Amino acid sequence: MGDWIPPPSDVLKFNVDGSVRGTAGQAGIRGVLWVNPSNILCSFSIGIGVQDLITAEILAIAKACELCISQMELTGKSIVINSDSRAAVSWINNEDLGNINFSHLIYDIRNILLRLGKTTVEFSSRASNSLADTLAKQGSAREEDVLVWNLS
Template sequence: MIQFSWTPLARDVLKFNVDGSTRGAPRAAGMRGVLWTSSGRVMCLFSKHLGHRESNTAGIMVIHKATDIVATNPVFQGRKIIIGSDSKVVVSWVNNNSFESINNVKLIYDIRNNLTKLGNMEVIYNARATNSFADILAKRGSNMEGDLFVCGDL
């Protein structure tokens, strides 16, 4: 049985728990995300194999995917969205003016552009223990168990 923790959100807030996973550095990598409603219902779920990557690149790629899903889907427009990642480094790169990852410049600027354009989305750090469901999906992606993308009324 899968066990995970859930902290209720404020009404009308959605939260994406995202995680990037690698099996070494660089090794097989995966990403995953789960979008929750304030009542704990899952609205969107994704998992994807990323090939060989290092862990911070996988972390940037998963936040990029989450911001793209929100930015391109009209159902999320005007909604407060929190994106939670268990990587302090990646969250810092996304939210600050500087970063050390020259290989991820385009993705970081795309993320920042989406955050600015929408104005109702933020990226925060989540402790690993609160990101367990996303972690399970990421390991699925890094194990090359197939890609998964489902959004809608789950």
């Protein structure tokens, strides 16, 4: 599982990643929300058609935000969304919207983060995000989306 670093005991970690075959090809996004490697609360793996890598990375972060806000059980929890895309994380966390083509996605993500209150988006190295990376590659080949919740 690489160098996965567990969050503090009162924080949930959502590792996300995007994967693209080639420069712009079949793409997939994946995320895993967990307390620790043996306690996974949610996972998703979704094919997103033909995209470039930065689009896939931003869509993975957006999906994690959407899932966090969709579950009442996560209200008030501190959640760190980790991505190995330095550019995507920078655009989301700074006033600069980055590439104009992503401004609507960045704006939507920022609004969800404001509503969630205790959720942040942080950069993590590929090594510490290896499970999400592996599963995103699988998502690019999927014919069906997968979303699994385990909040009990």
